[in-house]
Amino acid sequence: xxxxxxDTSDKELFGLxxxxxxxxxxxxxxRPLEAFRSIADSDDRFSVMILNDGDTPVGFITLWxxxxxxxxxxxxxxxxxxxxxxxxxxxxxxxxxxxxPIVLEVELPTDDLTRRRVAFYKRAGFxxxxxDYTQPPYxxxxx
Numbered sequence: 849x850x851x852x853x854x855d856t857s858d859k860e861l862f863g864l865x866x867x868x869x870x871x872x873x874x875x876x877x878x879r880p881l882e883a884f885r886s887i888a889d890s891d892d893r894f895s896v897m898i899l900n901d902g903d904t905p906v907g908f909i910t911l912w913x914x915x916x917x918x919x920x921x922x923x924x925x926x927x928x929x930x931x932x933x934x935x936x937x938x939x940x941x942x943x944x945x946x947x948x949p950i951v952l953e954v955e956l957p958t959d960d961l962t963r964r965r966v967a968f969y970k971r972a973g974f975x976x977x978x979x980d981y982t983q984p985p986y987x988x989x990x991x
Contacts, residue, residue, distance in 0.1 A: 849937040851897040851909075856885050861898050865908045872924035879986040899925070899938045906934045909942070918942075920952035939972040950974075953983050 854861045862885075869878055878884070888896050893914065899907040907925035911918050920942075925934045942950060952974070957963040966976065985991060 849906075849934070849941050850900050851938075851941065852900060853895050853897050855889050855896065861905065862888070862896070864905060865896055865898070865910075868908060868924050868926060869922055871927065873922060876986065876991040877983075878922065883986075894921075899934065901934065907938065909938060911942075917949040917951050918946055920950060923952070935968065936972055943973065953981070 852861070854865070856862050866881055866884070869884070870881075879887075887894050893912050895911050895913065897909050897911070898905050899909060905926075906929050907923070909923045910921045912921060923935070923938070925932075925938075952969070954965055954969060955962045957966040970976075
């Protein structure tokens with residue numbers, strides 16, 4: 849597994865990310881695509897990375913590079929390639945590439961899907977914070 853950092857000038861791969869982010873995340877869990885493109889091209893702390901198996905894109909991860917930690921904003925594997933351990937391998941690569949703490953947000957484990965998602969991150973070495981957290985809205989007036 850390897851990664852390739854991209855911006856909007858890579859029309860094909862950035863288009864893949866936009867398609868996957870809109871399929872994998874409901875509207876309230878992502879910023880408008882115009883804002884996403886703007887941040888990808890203008891903020892040096894923000895990275896859009898393609899996850900590759902050899903030369904084949906299998907997913908993406910977006911992250912913020914802060915001084916003391918990395919914040920994973922979005923992370924998804926192509927739906928047809930899920931359950932093949934790409935997600936776990938991607939997180940291993942991320943952990944090995946930087947020794948700073950990695951922070952990400954996940955829904956509360958309230959149903960089977962969200963419990964499985966939390967369990968996946970725990971197996972990858974993450975732990976839940978012991979207090980409640982509410983994700984700020986990505987859109988003005990949004991949930």
